[in-house]
Amino acid sequence: MENMFCFQCEQTAGCTACTGKAGVCGKTAEVAIDQDELTGALIGLAATCKAAGTQTATATKLLVDGLFATVTNVNFDGASIDSLIERVHAETAAIAQAEGIEAAADYPLAELWSADEDIRSLKSLILFGLRGMAAYAYHARVLGRTDAAVDAFFVEALAALVQPGTMDDLLPLVLKVGEVNLTCMGMLDAANTETFGTPEPTEVTLNVEAGPFIVITGHDLYDLKLLLEQTEGKGINVYTHGEMLPAHAYPELKKFSHLKGNFGTAWQNQKREFDNLPAPVLFTTNCLMPPKDSYADRVFTTEMVEYPGTVHIGEDKDFTPVIEKALELGGFSEEQHFTGINGGDHVLTGFAQGTVLGVADTVVDAVKSGAIKHFFLVGGCDGARPGRNYFTDFVKATPDDTVVLTLACGKYRFNDLDLGTIGGLPRLMDVGQCNDAYSAIQIAVALANAFGCGVNELPLSMVLSWYEQKAVCILLTLLYLGITNIKLGPTLPAFVSPAVLDFLVEQFHIAPTTTVEADLAELLG
Structure with a gap:
């Protein structure tokens, strides 16, 4: 097996790069290489769209989905990544054929990783910024919001990565990622408030009541809404985790009486906090760590999050397997009193x-x-x-x-x-x-x-x-x-x-x- 090269996150080995058989995040070299191949295919798709002067809705969706899948702690499933690569290649070929042009080749990311260190640095800022922005664009699209300028920029910026350039050429594009991301975050902010209401100050307990419950983590508020709807009246409580905590402040989510509180602390503590937890955990976005055997059968994923051997909830959003697991496990037999890392038993959001x-x-x-x-x-x-x-x-x-x-x-x-x-x-x-x-x-x-x-x-x-x-x-x-x-x-x-x-x-x-x-x-x- 080839060695990987990855330095996109803060925990990268030795503060330089993960270069062996697995990353610090738990991603295998095989999956890391697959993700580089996917990124190269996405760059080829973007270059083909730019050459053709057209950007299909399918191409846009693939660019956003593919970039989101390569964010740290999202997708650890090589088969899933391979499937995305095949779909990207198919769309690239279809656009090229429709426009009568030659499809752009996949961009080998090894060329980027071995480039002059300053060019590599600036192109990495562009690429990693695009990956982060794709996550926000994805969540906005789930709520029916898109922006033509944001969509077009994914093509523009990815296509630029294959072009030679100087620091002076690339610096404006780095800052443009920030400019377009501001638009993207504004789009998601509007989508969230229009769908779920304007957040209001809310005290959230860290205690967990007796009985069946589900822990939902990540960022996707719409997934939480669907889960609340599907669990209503079934004697199952729902607790947020990690970045899902602010959901408690949205009026349209607060109205569900079985949205009870927040379980646990930040994402990196999950292996300790989920160990022996008598409830399933639903991951909706990045923050997944390779699960321990003690709770792997209680991990469920959806959206772009996938891990080999766990149950993945598809686009139909039928959370029945999660609900059945919650009823099977039964939750705690009596109320549990938890605290944050400083001893507090509630938080404000x-x-x-x-x-x-x-x-x-x-x-x-x-x-x-x-x-x-x-x-x-x-x-x-x-x-x-x-x-x-x-x-x-x-x-x-x-x-x-x-x-x-x-x-x-x-x-x-x-x-x-x-x-x-x-x-x-x-x-x-x-x-x-x-x-x-x-x-x-x-x-x-x-x-x-x-x-x-x-x-x-x-x-x-x-x-x-x-x-x-x-x-x-x-x-x-x-x-x-x-x-x-x-x-x-x-x-x-x-x-x-x-x-x-x-x-x-x-x-x-x-x-x-x-x-x-x-x-x-x-x-x-």
């Missing part, structure tokens, strides 16, 4: 733009009076690498006259803390999922407008943790918006070359996290 901007006058007055001295956005992806306790310690150390906004699964490091209130608002406010970075951006823009200044002039600091490709596209969006002085940790991406890092430092003053004391002193300085 629902502080998206609709809530925060609804009290914008109160917030602005608190800043003007000096009651609020600073805002911190502390969020992003969580992970297992040592050093992530930095984010817990940072939040604990923030002064009482500051507000902490958070989002994505990085919040599990500290979201059960009680930081008290300020101006009638909690000092710690959960904006939502990673894609709700759009909400955080809108809050920042609104505050800047209220004070008649730019976002960079606000008393606002961003301290971000990253793990996978959705964090990459969000970072590129922040850079596109010209936001500076971002602290990024716990390590910098392995695919960012020294020259590209120098550019980011010079242009955007992006910097790695250091110590809590030093970073707080600098940011509050």
Whole structure:
């Protein structure tokens, strides 16, 4: 078997690349190579669409599905990846034949991995950003929302990867990924709120009641809605996990009385938390780790998530197998009392733009009076690498006259803390999922407008943790918006070359996290 090459996530081996027979994520070299082949086929499809001057709906769906399938912790099933490759090849051939042109060849990703390190770095930023954006486009499409400019950009950017270019040629495209991702996140934000209502502040218990239950994890709110509908009246409770936590804030989901609370903490703790769990777990998006034998028979997947040997729920969305497993296992015999990593037994969520901007006058007055001295956005992806306790310690150390906004699964490091209130608002406010970075951006823009200044002039600091490709596209969006002085940790991406890092430092003053004391002193300085 060939060795793999993968350095797209934060946990990559030695902070350089996974290059052996398996990745740190548990992906085998065979699957990693299949995913590179799929990516090369997607680039060939995009190049064919560009040459033909046409982009079919099938091609768009394949580009989004295929890119999403290659996000870390999504698809570990080589047969599934091979099937996607076949479909991509078929569509490429069909477009070429219909337009009377020669189909573009698959792009061998080995050429990218062996390219000049600065070109490789910039093209990796583009590719990994596209993978993250594809996940958001996928969820929006599930809710019936698409955007022609977003769809066209997948073709434009993928086709550009086969072209020779300099750093000056590629840097604008890197930032354009951020620009288009802003549109994509806005599209998903609108789709979510139009379908499920505007999020509202909600207290969510971490306790689990006695009786049958299902744990649902990931990002797809529509999957949760379907599961709630199919379990209603069957004596089965539903608990969110990981990035599904913010679902509790949406009115159209809250109305289901058997949506009870949140189980567990962040995704990387699942092997411990799901071990001996008397309930099935439904994975709707990335965050799947190879399951242990002790609970593998209780893992169900859907959408682009697949793992060999687990039951996959197809496009018919019939969750009967999950429901039957929940009834079979029976749940806990008595109520279980769980806590977050800091000992809290509940968490708050629902502080998206609709809530925060609804009290914008109160917030602005608190800043003007000096009651609020600073805002911190502390969020992003969580992970297992040592050093992530930095984010817990940072939040604990923030002064009482500051507000902490958070989002994505990085919040599990500290979201059960009680930081008290300020101006009638909690000092710690959960904006939502990673894609709700759009909400955080809108809050920042609104505050800047209220004070008649730019976002960079606000008393606002961003301290971000990253793990996978959705964090990459969000970072590129922040850079596109010209936001500076971002602290990024716990390590910098392995695919960012020294020259590209120098550019980011010079242009955007992006910097790695250091110590809590030093970073707080600098940011509050």
